Structures are given as structure tokens and as C-alpha cells.
Amino acid sequence: MITISNDNLTAAVLKHRLWLDGQAGGECADLTGMDLRCRDFNGINLRGANLSGVDLSGANLSDTVLIRADLYGAHLIGANLTRADLHCANLADTTIRGAIMTGADLSGADLTGADLTGANLSGTILRRADLSGANLSGADLTGADLSGAIFRYATMTGVDLSGANLTGVDMARVDLTDAIGV
Numbered sequence: 280m281i282t283i284s285n286d287n288l289t290a291a292v293l294k295h296r297l298w299l300d301g302q303a304g305g306e307c308a309d310l311t312g313m314d315l316r317c318r319d320f321n322g323i324n325l326r327g328a329n330l331s332g333v334d335l336s337g338a339n340l341s342d343t344v345l346i347r348a349d350l351y352g353a354h355l356i357g358a359n360l361t362r363a364d365l366h367c368a369n370l371a372d373t374t375i376r377g378a379i380m381t382g383a384d385l386s387g388a389d390l391t392g393a394d395l396t397g398a399n400l401s402g403t404i405l406r407r408a409d410l411s412g413a414n415l416s417g418a419d420l421t422g423a424d425l426s427g428a429i430f431r432y433a434t435m436t437g438v439d440l441s442g443a444n445l446t447g448v449d450m451a452r453v454d455l456t457d458a459i460g461v
Contacts, residue, residue, distance in 0.1 A: 280334055281313040288315070299326060300434060421460070
């Protein structure tokens with residue numbers, strides 16, 4: 280893991296904002312492999328940023344815009360992603376254990392092979408998301424919109440699906456042992 284100073288992180292976020300606005304001097308943020316544990320990104324727009332392999336464990340990403348961001352292999356253990364917009368983001372092979380994702384938008388996101396053990400996904404939008412092979416053991420999906428999501432070969436032992444929208448969900452070969460609300 281590479282540690283980045285607060286000043287360099289601020290500069291990268293400012294350049295990213297310029298890039299998003301199409302202004303001179305802007306460039307897409309590339310924070311690949313950075314150690315960003317426990318940092319505060321509340322409300323920041325990181326749309327399209329490269330965050331693959333980054334460690335965001337314990338970070339505050341509430342209300343953060345991560346549309347189409349690349350978080351492949353990232354660590355988000357215990358992170359706060361409340362109301363974060365991760366529409367069409369790449370979260371394949373991420374570790375999101377124990378994260379708070381209440382009200383987040385993960386529509387169309389790639390979560391194949393992700394570890395969401397014990398994550399709070401209540402009220403989360405996962406429409407057309409791909410969670411094939413993901414581990415959601417003990418996750419809270421109460422009231423989540425899972426319409427059209429793919430859960431093939433996922434592990435969902437002890438998951439709470441109370442009040443979740445399961446319209447058109449693909450749950451082929453899913454382990455739902457001790458699941459609630461199925």
C-alpha cells in the first residue's frame with residue numbers, strides 16, 4: 280500500500296473536479312493501490328476515478344459520487360457508503376465486510392466475487408447489479424431493490440431479505456440457508 284499525504288490527495292481530487300468539468304489542468308484521479316483508510320470523502324464527486332486496489336477501510340464515503348468508478352479489488356471494510364452513488368461501478372473482488380451502505384445506489388454495478396459479509400445494505404438499490412459468486416452472509420438487505428440482479432452461485436446464508444424487491448432476480452445455485460424473508 281502506498282500512503283498519500285493529505286495535500287497530494289486534495290490536489291488529486293481538485294484535478295479530478297477540473298477533469299469532470301472539462302477544464303484545463305484536469306485529470307482523472309488515479310489512486311490505484313493507495314492507503315486511504317479512515318479518510319473523509321463525504322459528498323465528493325469521484326465519478327470515473329481509478330480506485331482499484333485502494334484501501335478505504337473505515338473511510339467516510341457517504342453521499343460520495345462513484346458512478347463508473349473502478350474499485351476492483353478495493354478494501355472497504357467497515358466503510359460508510361450511506362447514500363453513495365455507485366451506479367455502474369466496478370466492485371468486482373472487493374472486500375466490503377461490515378460496511379454501511381444504507382440507501383446506496385449500486386444499479387448495474389459489478390460486484391462479482393465481492394465479500395459483503397455482514398454489510399448493511401438496507402434500502403440499497405441493486406437493480407441489474409451482478410453479484411455472481413459474492414458472499415453476502417449475514418448481510419441486511421431489508422427493503423432493498425434487487426430487481427433484475429444476478430446472484431448466481433452467491434452465498435447468502437443468514438441474509439435478511441425482508442421487504443426486498445426480488446422481481447426478476449436470478450438466484451441460480453444460491454445458498455440461502457437460514458435466510459429471512461425469502
